[in-house]
Amino acid sequence: MDAVTQPPKKTNRIGLELATYRGSKTTLCAGCGHNAISERIIDAFYELGTDPKRVIKLSGIGCSSKTPAYFLGGSHGFNAVHGRMPSVATGALLANASLQGIGVSGDGDTGAIGIGQFVHLMRRNLPLVYIIEDNGCYGLTKGQFSPTADVGSKLKNGVVNELPPIDTCALAVELGATFVARSFSGDKKQLLSLLKAALSHRGTVMLDVISPCVTFNDHEGSTKSYAYVKDHDEPVGEVSFVPFFEDISIEYDPGTTKEVQMHDGSRLYLKKVSDDYDPTDKRNAVRTIHETAQRGEFATGILYVEPEKPDFLKLLNIVDEPLALLPTERVRPGREVLTELMDSLR
Numbered sequence: 001m002d003a004v005t006q007p008p009k010k011t012n013r014i015g016l017e018l019a020t021y022r023g024s025k026t027t028l029c030a031g032c033g034h035n036a037i038s039e040r041i042i043d044a045f046y047e048l049g050t051d052p053k054r055v056i057k058l059s060g061i062g063c064s065s066k067t068p069a070y071f072l073g074g075s076h077g078f079n080a081v082h083g084r085m086p087s088v089a090t091g092a093l094l095a096n097a098s099l100q101g102i103g104v105s106g107d108g109d110t111g112a113i114g115i116g117q118f119v120h121l122m123r124r125n126l127p128l129v130y131i132i133e134d135n136g137c138y139g140l141t142k143g144q145f146s147p148t149a150d151v152g153s154k155l156k157n158g159v160v161n162e163l164p165p166i167d168t169c170a171l172a173v174e175l176g177a178t179f180v181a182r183s184f185s186g187d188k189k190q191l192l193s194l195l196k197a198a199l200s201h202r203g204t205v206m207l208d209v210i211s212p213c214v215t216f217n218d219h220e221g222s223t224k225s226y227a228y229v230k231d232h233d234e235p236v237g238e239v240s241f242v243p244f245f246e247d248i249s250i251e252y253d254p255g256t257t258k259e260v261q262m263h264d265g266s267r268l269y270l271k272k273v274s275d276d277y278d279p280t281d282k283r284n285a286v287r288t289i290h291e292t293a294q295r296g297e298f299a300t301g302i303l304y305v306e307p308e309k310p311d312f313l314k315l316l317n318i319v320d321e322p323l324a325l326l327p328t329e330r331v332r333p334g335r336e337v338l339t340e341l342m343d344s345l346r
């Protein structure tokens with residue numbers, strides 16, 4: 001029998017198939033928003049042509065924190081203690097600055113037990129893409145309210161939340177994160193563009209993705225349900241991303257579109273939807289987040305971006321090579337240096 005010629009498999013710019021970017025089969029509930037986010041992360045890394053071996057995935061505890069197992073099966077990974085992923089990520093990236101870090105957390109993992117670590121991560125500008133898969137509840141422990149639940153949002157059993165929410169995006173902008181965005185797991189196009197832009201940013205990215213929990217928080221009365229978020233999504237601008245390896249010139253009207261250069265030469269085009277949204281204006285970003293929240297809406301898109309600020313590793317003068325691979329003569333002061341030091345202390 002003649003051998004049937006198979007069509008060549010589709011690959012990306014480094015010759016890898018999409019399947020290489022997948023992980024284990026998900027064990028989350030069918031329809032969970034977190035699964036849609038994992039799919040977009042797979043697409044983003046594939047389209048950017050990132051070598052999975054150069055990536056480290058980090059997380060805490062929760063349904064959301066289980067998801068790094070479902071993408072980039074060939075990458076490094078560490079599933080930390082509840083709310084403690086930022087310190088593990090900081091240590092890992094200090095020890096090996098050549099890795100690209102992606103952290104996945106939940107609204108409980110970040111906003112409750114992990115809030116102290118989150119605060120310090122945001123002010124350090126560590127080069128890490130930090131994603132909150134935000135469903136307004138503790139999905140893994142059966143749907144209790146989390147600190148991002150809105151006032152008036154109702155649990156399935158009728159309990160109403162009366163505590164004010166923590167807005168992780170407003171907090172991140174205030175604290176010094178240099179790329180702050182919000183999206184919705186149901187908005188494939190926006191989320192993919194944001195992820196690709198986020199992965200090209202050098203500094204802390206705080207990406208809050210509203211991600212409905214279909215089992216405990218997707219009913220009428222919840223402000224994190226698919227139906228509610230779909231109706232109350234208020235994009236601040238349309239995001240187009242041109243990676244550094246694509247030599248495309250985009251025609252745009254500088255009056256309505258802002259071009260932002262990323263550190264690796266990629267370009268972001270942010271088409272304004274409202275009249276005056278400027279994602280490089282910090283005060284306006286915080287005001288917009290608060291004003292939309294007061295109307296019961298979610299401002300989505302790139303809320304704040306500051307591509308030039310030096311990142312934490314630069315500030316600390318960390319070398320590009322993994323510390324574990326540095327030869328002894330580069331990490332141990334020689335006898336002369338030690339003698340000089342001892343003499344100075346006499």
Ligand SMILES: Cc1ncc(C[n+]2csc(CCOP(=O)(O)OP(=O)(O)O)c2C)c(N)n1
Pocket residue numbers: 061062063064065082105106107108109110113133135137138139140141146
């Ligand atoms: C130290 C500690 N305290 C409490 C818990 C119980 N616990 C596990 S996951 C979780 C909350 C998860 O919520 P979130 O981060 O929003 O993730 P989701 O499951 O909603 O994706 C809690 C309280 C734990 N595992 N460890």
Ligand code: SF4
Pocket residue numbers: 027028029031032033034063064135139140212213214215216
């Ligand atoms: S319990 Fe909720 S958050 Fe957890 S997997 Fe199921 S739908 Fe997703």
Ligand SMILES: [Mg+2]
Pocket residue numbers: 062106107108133134135136137138139146
């Ligand atoms: Mg949650």
